[in-house]
Amino acid sequence: MDKTINQKAWFLVLPVFAVVAFSAILPLMTVVNYSMQDTFGNNQFFWNGVGWFKELLDPSTDLGGRFLASLGRNLLFSAIILAIEVPLGIVVALSMPREGWTVAVCLVILALPLLIPWNVVGTIWQIFGRPDIGLLGYTLNSLGIDYNYVSNEFDAWATVIVMDVWHWTSLVALLCYAGLKSIPDAYYQAAQIDGASRWAVFKAIQLPKMNRVLLIAVLLRFMDSFMIYTEPFVVTGGGPGNSTTFVSIELVKIALGQFDLGKAAALSLVYNLIILIVCWVFYTVMTNAGAERPEKKGAA
Amino acid sequence: MNTIPGRRIIMVVFLIFLLLPIYWLVNMSFKTNTEIVTTMTLWPHQPTLENYKRIFTDESWYSGYINSLTYVLINTVISIAVALPAAYAFSRYRFLGDKHLFFWLLSNRMAPAAVFALPFFNLYSAINLFDTPWAVALAHCIFNVPLAVWILEGFVSGVPREIDETAFLDGYSFPRFFAKILVPLIASGIGVAAFFCFMFSWVELLLARTLTSVNAKPISAIMTRTVSAAGMDWGLLAAAGVLTIIPGALVIWFVRNYIARGFALGRV
Numbered sequence: 001m002d003k004t005i006n007q008k009a010w011f012l013v014l015p016v017f018a019v020v021a022f023s024a025i026l027p028l029m030t031v032v033n034y035s036m037q038d039t040f041g042n043n044q045f046f047w048n049g050v051g052w053f054k055e056l057l058d059p060s061t062d063l064g065g066r067f068l069a070s071l072g073r074n075l076l077f078s079a080i081i082l083a084i085e086v087p088l089g090i091v092v093a094l095s096m097p098r099e100g101w102t103v104a105v106c107l108v109i110l111a112l113p114l115l116i117p118w119n120v121v122g123t124i125w126q127i128f129g130r131p132d133i134g135l136l137g138y139t140l141n142s143l144g145i146d147y148n149y150v151s152n153e154f155d156a157w158a159t160v161i162v163m164d165v166w167h168w169t170s171l172v173a174l175l176c177y178a179g180l181k182s183i184p185d186a187y188y189q190a191a192q193i194d195g196a197s198r199w200a201v202f203k204a205i206q207l208p209k210m211n212r213v214l215l216i217a218v219l220l221r222f223m224d225s226f227m228i229y230t231e232p233f234v235v236t237g238g239g240p241g242n243s244t245t246f247v248s249i250e251l252v253k254i255a256l257g258q259f260d261l262g263k264a265a266a267l268s269l270v271y272n273l274i275i276l277i278v279c280w281v282f283y284t285v286m287t288n289a290g291a292e293r294p295e296k297k298g299a300a
Numbered sequence: 301m302n303t304i305p306g307r308r309i310i311m312v313v314f315l316i317f318l319l320l321p322i323y324w325l326v327n328m329s330f331k332t333n334t335e336i337v338t339t340m341t342l343w344p345h346q347p348t349l350e351n352y353k354r355i356f357t358d359e360s361w362y363s364g365y366i367n368s369l370t371y372v373l374i375n376t377v378i379s380i381a382v383a384l385p386a387a388y389a390f391s392r393y394r395f396l397g398d399k400h401l402f403f404w405l406l407s408n409r410m411a412p413a414a415v416f417a418l419p420f421f422n423l424y425s426a427i428n429l430f431d432t433p434w435a436v437a438l439a440h441c442i443f444n445v446p447l448a449v450w451i452l453e454g455f456v457s458g459v460p461r462e463i464d465e466t467a468f469l470d471g472y473s474f475p476r477f478f479a480k481i482l483v484p485l486i487a488s489g490i491g492v493a494a495f496f497c498f499m500f501s502w503v504e505l506l507l508a509r510t511l512t513s514v515n516a517k518p519i520s521a522i523m524t525r526t527v528s529a530a531g532m533d534w535g536l537l538a539a540a541g542v543l544t545i546i547p548g549a550l551v552i553w554f555v556r557n558y559i560a561r562g563f564a565l566g567r568v
Binding site: 255256264 | 310321328389390399401407408414438499505545547548
């Protein structure tokens with residue numbers, strides 16, 4: 001907190017600023033430019049003002065309907081995977097072995113899904129879930145459950161969600177584990193002397209210590225699930241119908257599939273704005289949580 | 301560390317859940333297509349290395365791995381190089397707009413790749429970098445540089461300020477202090493940051509695919525070619541998939557002792 005004020009520090013930040021500005025501001029200006037124009041083709045553009053934005057936010061138009069539907073699906077998806085991954089991640093972190101070689105083995109296996117390219121994750125589950133050649137699909141079907149993620153909406157959703165849980169629960173678990181590791185043994189000894197129950201230890205010692213990392217976990221998981229593209233695209237292609245078409249899939253369809261630059265640009269800006277707002281809320285909560293900590297220590 | 305009842309069973313079940321789909325992929329990669337399509341076997345009954353052989357001998361296949369590794373390495377080097385001084389600045393000094401700048405960086409880490417796919421295509425075509433590893437490496441900087449700054453800032457803050465002050469009193473110039481004292485002190489942090497840059501650049505597909513067409517095509521995009529007139533070549537697809545998992549697995553093994561702290565982005 002006792003940082004010195006030094007404007008020359010800007011020179012140290014300058015390279016980062018240059019690199020990120022080149023890849024963020026420049027392309028974003030193109031997007032803003034497109035979002036205000038329409039074209040007859042042949043690179044002839046004319047001013048369209050806020051027309052695309054009006055269409056985008058009006059559910060009765062084709063564009064608006066598609067955008068709002070995919071937004072709703074995406075929010076539902078994010079809510080479901082957060083509701084599964086956060087508690088499951090905490091449980092897994094609490095189940096980590098205490099010491100010995102098993103710790104390293106568990107850590108490596110946990111981290112493994114995180115380093116698989118996203119389309120390979122999609123491929124793995126596409127194969128794994130197929131009724132003819134996949135272990136999961138084959139087993140479910142021979143147990144008498146009619147499972148087919150290509151034609152059944154519910155099965156498609158279930159597959160995409162289980163895939164995400166498989167892919168990302170480890171991230172939450174590893175973050176929580178890091179938080180748990182930072183708790184000194186003395187805390188547990190004190191709890192033991194006080195005769196605290198396991199639940200009390202969890203609530204009074206472990207959960208508060210994990211607060212900060214959990215916040216990071218929720219932020220990362222929300223953001224990444226909100227912009228998920230590759231994995232469901234590989235598995236279901238957004239189908240059956242449009243049932244697993246999330247916002248990014250819709251956007252890529254409009255931008256690179258139909259080459260509807262104006263519509264895609266307007267969608268991009270609104271999409272980005274939503275992310276920016278959520279990000280800002282988290283950032284504020286996070287910095288406030290950081291600032292409160294020393295005060296609490298002083299009071300105790 | 302205090303744990304919960306039945307933790308061994310929970311852990312074993314979860315690990316099996318993680319490994320089973322990967323096992324299935326490995327299993328398939330050693331099978332012939334006939335065996336895959338006609339029978340349901342839990343392990344390859346007629347194990348074959350044919351699928352791997354094809355990947356290692358066909359240039360259009362293995363060049364994909366080289367392309368992917370090239371842009372991942374370029375990206376990692378750029379990200380760490382520009383992020384180091386910035387992390388030091390954010391950790392030690394207050395300056396005009398520092399908080400806003402930090403938030404702006406963070407928000408770029410969160411920006412959806414789909415938003416940038418089309419403008420990046422235009423941008424890199426305009427400056428003649430399209431279909432080179434540099435285009436993908438620079439494009440991936442948008443999320444890796446902020447992440448590297450974020451991780452390294454946490455590690456630099458763990459170095460006591462007294463060390464800086466003593467070094468400057470001893471007559472170290474700033475660049476010398478940086479190279480001789482600070483960098484060795486946060487070596488593990490640099491390793492962690494490099495690991496994450498590697499990871500996120502390696503797993504990303506949308507931008508990598510959009511920014512390349514022939515010469516710099518990443519392996520993950522080449523994989524989609526296995527659909528041919530004769531149907532899906534499942535064994536080949538599985539073998540290619542397995543080979544994309546291996547670099548990640550190797551990297552994890554090297555940083556296993558720092559994984560937990562690394563995933564907390566140096567903030568525990």
